[in-house]
Amino acid sequence: MTGVVAYDREDAGAPPSLVPDYRSTVLRSPRQPLVRIPATLTETSGPTGHWERLMVGPSGIDMTTQHPGAPQGQRIVVSGRVLDDRGRPVPNTVIEIWQANAAGRYVHSADTWDAPLDPNFTGAGRVVTDAEGRYRYVTIRPGAYPWGNHKNAWRPGHIHLSLLGPAFATRLVTQMYFPDDPLIEIDPIANAVPMPYRQRMVGRFDIDTSVPAWALGYLFDIVLKGRDETPFEPDAGDDHDH
Numbered sequence: 001m002t003g004v005v006a007y008d009r010e011d012a013g014a015p016p017s018l019v020p021d022y023r024s025t026v027l028r029s030p031r032q033p034l035v036r037i038p039a040t041l042t043e044t045s046g047p048t049g050h051w052e053r054l055m056v057g058p059s060g061i062d063m064t065t066q067h068p069g070a071p072q073g074q075r076i077v078v079s080g081r082v083l084d085d086r087g088r089p090v091p092n093t094v095i096e097i098w099q100a101n102a103a104g105r106y107v108h109s110a111d112t113w114d115a116p117l118d119p120n121f122t123g124a125g126r127v128v129t130d131a132e133g134r135y136r137y138v139t140i141r142p143g144a145y146p147w148g149n150h151k152n153a154w155r156p157g158h159i160h161l162s163l164l165g166p167a168f169a170t171r172l173v174t175q176m177y178f179p180d181d182p183l184i185e186i187d188p189i190a191n192a193v194p195m196p197y198r199q200r201m202v203g204r205f206d207i208d209t210s211v212p213a214w215a216l217g218y219l220f221d222i223v224l225k226g227r228d229e230t231p232f233e234p235d236a237g238d239d240h241d242h
Helices: 024-028 182-186 197-201
Strands: 075-084 094-099 124-128 134-140 158-164 171-177 216-219 222-224
Touching: 094 134, 124 134, 158 222, 171 197, 171 222
Parallel strands: 075 216, 075 222
Antiparallel strands: 075 134, 094 124, 094 158, 158 171
16 A cells, blocks of 8 residues: 555553453454545535534633523533643634433443433534634533443543544544542543543643632643543443444
8 A cells, every 4th residue: 555654652651452340342353454544625624614503712602501491410610621732722712512311321222321310401513613622511510320341330520522623534532530539540441541641631620710619610722632631532432432
């Protein structure tokens, strides 16, 4: 294959494809070295002129007002910036958000455990960074839930984030965890990212982002590539990561 070169992971914080404790990677991880295929116009171009239809800028989106009533759970505000490896803001970047509800249940047919669904919470949203790379959204803190990876396995509460770059092939999928969650230390997915890089996926409580008598606030900056890049999420398995 002309022009194909070996693909190298650029940061020790990037999780390996094979993490035996995360069982689904045993079946799905590649057994041969990855290769980088030269990009063509298909991979380097994407939609333009459509982001203005989405919620743009620091005002963000409120995922707690998408239904007639208020959802159950602790209301939170998550804000931060998307930056490149030199600390420069990355504007006009689409961030897709999805999560479980306060009881740890996803609105998805594959999620069949007996935690209640919340008729006032879908757990999905979308926001676009402003000219300074800032974003903000309101949601509820997601609950932990069991998964079938091993006996008595529970996933820590987390929010999924997918960032769409300027081209169809430029996408980062990651998770934001919460700083006071003891399940992070025993979660095979989180632990696929070695320390200290794992801390890049943990949001930081911020009293100034909190809204008095209304919501707790968390900061979560997302860095694309470079020494401080946000580790991407390992391939999703039976984790309801749909």
